[in-house]
Amino acid sequence: MIVDDEYMLLRGYRKIIDWAALGLEIKIxxxxPLTALLQLQETPIDILISDxxxxxxxxxxxxxxxKEIQPEMALIVILGYSDFDYVKAGLKQGAVNYLKKPVDTDELVEALQSAIKHIEKQKNYQQMADLAMQAQTGALLQSTDTQNGKNLMQKLQISRDQNIRLIGILNPKPPMELVAYLQMMTTVKGFFRGSGLYYPFSRKRYTTKAIY
Known part of the structure; x- marks a missing residue:
């Protein structure tokens, strides 16, 4: 997504580099910027380039x-002039790179490549976190040790006062409609497949687990 109040620059960004060669697509x-915020609430974005x-x-x-709407997306900041406050604001929001107007083609490509690496690093970290959660949740469900169970609940951010409900569905494969429905419920943490692998929903705090 590219946000810039200059219309001709927005048109130029589409032609200045070969986006497809980088594995990227300009969605918006x-x-x-006010309209852009509304669009961010509806459309997942990996990289935001903003004036x-x-x-x-x-x-x-x-x-x-x-970044409040989509905290995981990479941010590339474009400055029309040198302004420390603006650069500082970008730093606080985790900007991957800074570009000055007029934007240099090579610098834009380098910034996008850095953003792609940043995203891949985040995805790898999230995959490791998901695997750790899978292991911890599986261990919690099978644990007979009270203290060990309490430690696992603490790691999973599950309060002792919260109930852990197990939903058993006798299907060889979970229906996508049911998965989508459960994902909308803030109390559902994720689900297990018949193989025993745990698939967490992408939220921070949960109280319920569903098993398929």
């Missing part, structure tokens, strides 16, 4: 709100 270009000097909403406020 937007002049108004930091827009009349409708200042850059620091925009990138802060954008």
């Amino acid at each position: 270009t937007e002049q108004n 930091m000097n827009m009349p409708e909403l200042d850059g620091p406020s925009f990138v802060a709100q954008a």
